[in-house]
Amino acid sequence: MTWVEGAEGGPFGVHHLPYGIFSTAKDPTPRVGTRIGDQVLDLRKLASGTFFLPWIRPAFQEHSLGPFMAMGPPAWRLVRLQLVELLSDLRYRDQSETLLTPAAKARMHLPFEVADYVDFYASEYHATMMGRLLRPGAEPLLPNWKRLPVGYHGRAGTVVGSGTPILRPSGQRKEPDGEITYGPSRRLDIEAEVGFVVGVASDQGSPVSVDDFAEHVFGAVLVNDWSARDLQAWEGQPLGPFLAKSFATSIGQWVTPLEALAEARVAAPVQDPEPLGYLREKDRYGFDLSMSVSWNGTEVSKPPFKEMYWTPAQMLAHMTANGASLRTGDLFASGTVSGPVREQRGSFMELSAGGTEPIDLGDGRERTFLEDGDTVRIGATAPGPDGTVVGLAEVTGKVEGRP
Structure with missing residues (x-):
């Protein structure tokens, strides 16, 4: 239960409480907030008093979620418990209502500074379908696909928040007659994905265990990995995605805490062959996220995240298996979610x-x-406690042609 009007039973109830960075016309300084219903609770103002412990308060005076994410699970759990109490107990209503801003009046900013960006290829259904399209007559899955989570490094600087216009990219492509040309992509595509945000860093040279996923990952966001398929087909020989992927990747403006997805944990698909030791999980689980893709307002797809062959924990473990370090703000995405x-x-x-x-x-x-002028929206819901629903912040983008 929550005293915030309209929040009870909704996708942004007290069981969710995602974090973001917002500002308003009256106060243009970006600051940390949490979403409750159709309101944003100003955590900077809340932290200026005595509500949080002294060692936590400075994190909410920053313009990014990074300092709070870096504090790790003990701080995340403590703050979440305190916020649930604040927004559930009527004793706090009078003093806290003044800290609420209607979400419609909040200007959202990228919630964290993206340190590194890695994109995986973790859906067997997507990889199989793409293999059939790109390599007709050959085995759809390459020999390594069921041995390791295949991925590539993207451009952290081109990760943008939901609502940011997407300029159609240009690059080289091979025409049907064999001529090599340069120009705007004619086969601009989307990829509906789920991204995971690293809070706690790791030392270089120290791989992160597959079972330590929750000790490092702060939360999840929806991702649209915009893709220029005609550029990708030509340039991706032999090194893979480059300009076809690096022009823009959109993410939701609110980060859903990992703890808010506790009820969404489900058994992940059985893997055959069994992966090598560093990818074997003691508790193998995925997340039951029901996704939705809308094109110009029409729903065209409902990808199921629970079907992903490689789990987020395996992605994180493989990402650091060679000794690569994690940094606060690292973002790794699942790759296209398909059923x-x-x-x-x-x-x-x-x-x-x-x-x-x-x-x-x-x-x-x-x-x-x-086509230019098209708008794509990706949303997702997950089961919450006691029959509630967690609604991950949608990610939208409108394609614009270059002048």
């Missing part, structure tokens, strides 16, 4: 079968890839 049937495919490349099967947008229009 076994067409309406669960998380990219338009898959949905349109490589551009051969147009997608009906429900108003007489059809698409295969994105």
Whole structure:
């Protein structure tokens, strides 16, 4: 229960409490807030009093979530417990209502400074479908795919917040007649993904155990990894994604704490062959996130995150297996989330079968890839305690042509 009007039973109830960075017209200074219903609780103002312990308060005077994320699980749990008490107990209502700002009046900022960005390829259904499209007649999955979480490093500086316009990228491509040309992508695509945000750093040379996932990861965000398929097909030989991926990656503006997803934990798919020792989990689980992809307002796909073959814990362990360090603000994404049937495919490349099967947008229009002016929205929900629902902050983007 919460005393905040309209929050009870909603996707941003007291069982969720995601963190973000916001400002207002009256106070343009970016600061930490938590979402409760349709309101934002100002944690900078709350921390200026005596509510939090003295060693925690300075983290909420910063313009990024980084300092708080770096404090680790003890601080995360303590603050969460205190916020639940504050927003549930009527004794705190009078003094706390003045710290609320309507979410509609809050200007959102990128919630954390992205230190590094890694994108994985963890859905067997996505990898299989893409293999069939890109290598017809050959085995869809390459020999290494079921041995390790395949991934690549992206451009941290091009990670943007939800709502940021997406400029159509340009690059080289190979035309059907074999000519090599340069120009705007004609096959602009999306990838519906889930990202995980690192809070606690690690030392270089010290791999992170697959069972220490929750000791390092602060929370989750939805991700749209915008992709230029025509550029990718030509330049990705042999090193893989580069300009086709590095122009923009959108994330949700609110970070859902890992603890808020406790009820969403489900058994992950059985792996065959059994992975090597450093990827074997004592408690193997994924998250039951029901995702939704809308194109110009029409829902075109519902990818199921619980079907992912490689778990977030395995991704984190493999990312550091060579001794690479973690830094506060590292972001690693799952890769496209796809399921076994067409309406669960998380990219338009898959949905349109490589551009051969147009997608009906429900108003007489059809698409295969994105056109200028198109808007994509990715949302997700997860089960919460006692029948509640956790709604991850949506990630949206509108494609704009270059002048």
